[in-house]
Amino acid sequence: MNTTYDVKFWEIQRRTDRKAAAFLVRWTVARKPKSKTFRTKGLADSFLSDLRQAAKQGEAFDLSTGLPLSMLEPEPSGPSFLESAQSYVLGRWRTSAARTRETDAYALLSLISTLVADIPGQPDVEVVRQALRSHALMPVDRRTELTREQIRALGWLVKASLPMLALGEAATLRLALDTIAVTFAGKTAGANTVRRKRAVFHHLLEQAVEQKLFATNPLDEIKWKPPKAVTVVDPRTVVNPAQARQLLDALPKVGRRRGARLKALFACIYYAALRPEEAAELRQKNCTLPESGWGLLVLERARPQGTKRWTDSGQTHESRRLKHRADKETREIPIPPVLVAILREHIEAYGVAADGRLFRTATGGSYSSSAYSYVWQETRRLALSPAQVASSLAARPYDLRHAAVSLWLNAGVPAPEVAKRAGHSVDVLLRVYAKCIDGQQDHINGKINDALE
Structure with missing residues (x-):
């Protein structure tokens, strides 16, 4: 999706070339004219107000539709990455050991909070991780009550999480791999940690292949070498x-x-x-x-x-x-x-x-x-x-x-x-x-x- 922040608005015009009165909202997105007609002045004012408010909040506008991202109609694109991550962790829960469950969730925490769209109101990343750890990545009977801040964060994440099909793009996959290569503090992660996280990510994409979202695992097509891990005993x-x-x-x-x-x-x-x-x-x-x-x-x-x-x-x-x-x-x-x-x-x-x-x-x-x-x-x-x-x-x-x-x-x-x-x-x-x-x-x-x- 191509977006821009170059947006300008014009005054509402009343059109008289039709049998019924009509009101025209005009604006430009990256200097390309956009317009929309409404039957009443009130509807036109409301629509223009929404556009102005989105621009004021620093929201990006879609070049093709001319609308801010928050006003776009969601496209049918299959499950989001958040939904697939939940399905992956909970689907393996019954047969996995406690450490495996924790490893799966830990590996996905940074990926879920990174693979998101640029939507206004993004919460603090640690609040998102807390909501995932205690609620979203847990079975229903184990979920803890969320705070108001965590509820807002999880609500934003549901809207912002990228569709799984976006992981068919090389740029998105490289963003994911760069994410698992660092710790939550932004430091270089240990080799064994990176390899474990990549394994979980690979398995999640294998699940997407089973669900017919991809013909083959897209991660296999990315030329990316994990750091060399120590696999032998030090004498x-x-x-x-x-x-x-x-x-x-x-x-x-x-x-x-x-x-x-x-x-x-x-x-x-x-x-x-x-x-x-x-x-x-x-x-x-x-x-x-x-x-x-x-x-x-x-x-x-x-x-x-x-x-x-x-x-x-x-x-x-x-x-x-x-x-x-x-x-x-x-x-x-x-x-x-x-x-x-x-x-x-x-x-x-x-x-x-x-x-x-x-x-x-x-x-x-x-x-x-x-x-x-x-x-x-x-x-x-x-x-x-x-x-x-x-x-x-x-x-x-x-x-x-x-x-x-x-x-x-x-x-x-x-x-x-x-x-x-x-x-x-x-x-x-x-x-x-x-x-x-x-x-x-x-x-x-x-x-x-x-x-x-």
């Missing part, structure tokens, strides 16, 4: 077995009881390569812990942490199927005697929850990620040297899982078996986790040096 984060033991031994010294209660959880992440959410849902029935020799963990569920508004239960933690697994599919992990002993000691000292969970707070709740991350950082300060604390070595609890998988691979365990225990495909395993453990570089360099001599 500097991986601890060797001696460092892992030092860290686990230091855990009971953190806090009055919290560090001691969490030692077995961190041990499961290191010795069994469990994800933190898998360890959080580990129950006594899942553990075979003989008095000697190797034991076995049979994982059935995970307990990820999410935001209450996105979970089914309205709680921050809820039980879900294992990642990359079908519902009720399990994963078996043989565990070494050292972990068997740690788990037996943990159960003897703290028992289990009423539902059989091994790891819970003193009041029976689940540990938040911030709680166990705090304990981990305190443990690093106790067990590592100042230089190691300042480095990325075991900077996050999840790095223990990286260390476990790297250790298994470097010990010669076949990749399919490592992938099976870690819950990954072989190709992902070799691409992401196949890294040397800390301290092995000197050994390898020694071998190379011997060969050179």
Whole structure:
């Protein structure tokens, strides 16, 4: 649509060349004359007043019709981007995890507020996002009451949201891609964030293809490279077995009881390569812990942490199927005697929850990620040297899982078996986790040096 702000108005003329009196409203748009005839002076005055008011408010005028955008008749153009975004998020709600729902909504927040027409009365962008987060992108039974400001913002957005067909234009798609490449604060977004947002945008357009709005996904025709994301484990984060033991031994010294209660959880992440959410849902029935020799963990569920508004239960933690697994599919992990002993000691000292969970707070709740991350950082300060604390070595609890998988691979365990225990495909395993453990570089360099001599 071509628009301009170059508008001029003329006085109303009364026409006498017809049998009945007629009143002519005349104006120019980009120096092109426009006119409209009315039967009464009152109708003509009202129409001209509307035109003048639109120009006074800084509204753009359409070159073809000569009318301000607010007075244009809406063209039948299918669903708006806002409507398609709502359909996409709510259509996936039932089968998605809480984090996926949040990721979908977060990815669309900036796109919805950017892909709009230039209509007067545009509200503050943060007010628009609040209305989307708490209302428009939520199921009806989860929507919160909107403030007057949010109601006005959402009303404006319904009118201004571009039709989905506008995304068939390269300029609109590039505007969308530029939008997902920055944060809400206007700074360059992280590579992984950009790639996740683009994936959501791509999937939304795939839905539009299914609805016959497009013959093919228009995003596939745009030559745009997302920023390169880090998809491999940094070897500097991986601890060797001696460092892992030092860290686990230091855990009971953190806090009055919290560090001691969490030692077995961190041990499961290191010795069994469990994800933190898998360890959080580990129950006594899942553990075979003989008095000697190797034991076995049979994982059935995970307990990820999410935001209450996105979970089914309205709680921050809820039980879900294992990642990359079908519902009720399990994963078996043989565990070494050292972990068997740690788990037996943990159960003897703290028992289990009423539902059989091994790891819970003193009041029976689940540990938040911030709680166990705090304990981990305190443990690093106790067990590592100042230089190691300042480095990325075991900077996050999840790095223990990286260390476990790297250790298994470097010990010669076949990749399919490592992938099976870690819950990954072989190709992902070799691409992401196949890294040397800390301290092995000197050994390898020694071998190379011997060969050179």
